[in-house]
Amino acid sequence: MDATFSIAQNGIVAGDQRQGVIANNLANLTTDGFRANLIDQATLVNDGTRINGITEDHKTVGAPRQTGIPEHLMIQREGFFQVQTGEGVAYTRVGNFQVDSEGQLTTPAGYIVEPGITVPEENLGLRVLVDGTVYANLPDGTAEELGQIELARFVNPSGLHSIGDSLYVESDDSGEPQVGSPGDTGFGIINQFQLEGSNVDPSTQLTDLLVNQRYQQFNLRVFQTSDSLVGRALDLFS
Numbered sequence: 001m002d003a004t005f006s007i008a009q010n011g012i013v014a015g016d017q018r019q020g021v022i023a024n025n026l027a028n029l030t031t032d033g034f035r036a037n038l039i040d041q042a043t044l045v046n047d048g049t050r051i052n053g054i055t056e057d058h059k060t061v062g063a064p065r066q067t068g069i070p071e072h073l074m075i076q077r078e079g080f081f082q083v084q085t086g087e088g089v090a091y092t093r094v095g096n097f098q099v100d101s102e103g104q105l106t107t108p109a110g111y112i113v114e115p116g117i118t119v120p121e122e123n124l125g126l127r128v129l130v131d132g133t134v135y136a137n138l139p140d141g142t143a144e145e146l147g148q149i150e151l152a153r154f155v156n157p158s159g160l161h162s163i164g165d166s167l168y169v170e171s172d173d174s175g176e177p178q179v180g181s182p183g184d185t186g187f188g189i190i191n192q193f194q195l196e197g198s199n200v201d202p203s204t205q206l207t208d209l210l211v212n213q214r215y216q217q218f219n220l221r222v223f224q225t226s227d228s229l230v231g232r233a234l235d236l237f238s
Contacts, residue, residue, distance in 0.1 A: 014041060014049040015216040021054060022209050025200045032065065033094035033166045034198035036205075058157035062093075062199040064191065070126040071097045071105065074196045077188030079151030080168070082114040082179070083107055089114060090167040091152055091160065091177070093196055099123075105134075109165065117147050130189040132182040151187050152177035 021037045028034040035056035041049055064074055073095035075081070080091035083106075090111070097113060100106045105117040119126065123136040132149035154160065159173025170177055182190045 011049050011218075012216065012220065014051050015212055017051045017054075018208070018212045019216075022205055022212065025205050026202070026209075029198055029200050029202055031198050032096060032195045033062065033092065034200065035093075036060070036198070036200040055158045056160075056162070057199055058160070060199040062197040064194040065197045066193060067195055068193055070128070070192065071099060072193060072195050073097065073128060073149070074191045074194040075151065075182070075188045076191055078186060079153050079182065079188045080157075080177075082150065082152050082177075083111040083167070084114050085111050085167070087163075088169070089177075090163060090169050092167050094166045095190075096195055111167075113149065115147060115150060117149070119146065120144065126192075128190060128192040130183060130191070132190050148181060149190065150179050151182055152179050153186060154178070 018039055018041075021039055025036050035058060038055050038057050040052045040055060061075075061077060064076075073081075075093060075095070080093060081095055083090050083092060092107070094107075096108060097105050098108060099119045100110065103119045103121065105113045105119065107113070117134050120136055120138070122138055124139060125137045126146075127135040127137060127143065128149070129135075132151070134146045134149060135143040136146055137143055154170070154177060155175040156173055159171050159175070160168035161171045161174075162168055178186070180187045182188060
């Protein structure tokens with residue numbers, strides 16, 4: 001009987017955790033660059049279901065969202081943009097960049113894209129090739145090459161440590177970054193005028209939500225039944 005209580009209780013706790021993950025995924029359906037949270041769970045003979053951890057899906061690319069803004073960039077396939085923060089280099093899939101007052105290509109929070117791209121004041125519009133080469137269109141009809149955006153990739157991107165705002169830093173689990181040009185072997189290419197949308201699949205999440213609700217109902221029923229049996233047993237000896 002004790003084992004039944006324990007299994008049902010662990011199942012209820014695991015179900016609550018799954019519910020929270022699913023709710024968070026659904027809440028971020030329209031968040032650019034959001035990585036769907038994945039649940040790592042195990043089913044044990046004596047303890048029932050247990051959540052071992054929650055990871056992020058860095059394998060699935062989100063659908064492109066057209067913005068028409070020249071500074072907006074999307075990585076098609078593998079790789080991360082590199083940005084310089086006060087704590088060092090961080091990595092992101094969200095390319096909603098802008099040009100600051102000093103002509104630097106930065107994130108909305110002011111983090112400079114690495115390697116640095118300085119845009120001249122007379123720029124009439126940026127042009128970014130699939131290999132990351134950046135050009136400024138000038139009033140005289142010429143194009144000035146400003147540099148090339150490089151990407152970073154990791155052996156285990158799921159091991160990256162999230163620091164919020166869709167930014168990540170390397171960890172022992174992720175391994176050190178491998179830096180290369182877009183289009184090189186193992187690296188994705190860059191699409192201009194687009195942002196990567198959330199990679200959450202709403203159909204999968206809604207299905208998981210329904211399954212989890214049934215799972216919770218089952219565990220609650222087992223717990224209530226076990227509690228009732230214990231109560232009856234106690235009544236026999238009272």
